[in-house]
Amino acid sequence: KDTLDLSFLYVxxxxxxxxxxxxxxxxxxxxxxxxxATSLYVSASDSKNTVDFYLAMACEISKAPIxxxxxxxxxxxxxxxxxxxxx
Numbered sequence: 198k199d200t201l202d203l204s205f206l207y208v209x210x211x212x213x214x215x216x217x218x219x220x221x222x223x224x225x226x227x228x229x230x231x232x233x234a235t236s237l238y239v240s241a242s243d244s245k246n247t248v249d250f251y252l253a254m255a256c257e258i259s260k261a262p263i264x265x266x267x268x269x270x271x272x273x274x275x276x277x278x279x280x281x282x283x284x
Contacts, residue, residue, distance in 0.1 A: 199233065199234055199235040199236065200234065200235065200236045200237070200238050200263075200277075201229045201234045201236075201237055201238070202237075202238045202240075202263075202266065203222075203225060203237045203238065203239045203278075204240075206218060206221060206222060206225070208221075218250060219254065222254055223254075223283065225237070226278065226280055226283050227283060229280060230280040230283060234280060235279070235280055235281070236277055236278060236279055236280055237256075237277070237278040237280065238259070238263055238266065238275070238276075238277060238278075239251055239256055239275070239276040239277070239278065240266050240267075240269075240270045240273040240274075240275050240276075241273055241274045241275075241276060242273060242274075243272055243273060243274050247274075248274050248276075251274075251276050251278075252276075254278065255278065255279075255282050256276040256277065256278045257276060257277055257278075257279075258274065258275070258276055258277075259275040259276055259277045260277075262275040263275075
């Protein structure tokens with residue numbers, strides 16, 4: 198109940214490299230924190246760019262993936278983001 202699932206975050210290839218994904222991610226994280234969440238759960242495609250983005254945003258590989266979400270996307274990389282990392 199204190200973890201929110203970040204289901205989708207996609208920026209079209211033509212607009213990548215401009216900080217759009219970072220801005221969106223931080224906005225989502227701020228909104229999640231404002232409503233009382235303590236963490237975000239991310240099920241990311243296993244592409245290197247996608248995983249590198251989330252790691253650069255201080256997400257960590259989940260030590261305890263959410264079973265229902267892992268079952269839906271077992272090939273994804275499951276990550277957690279501690280919302281105390283943002284102000």
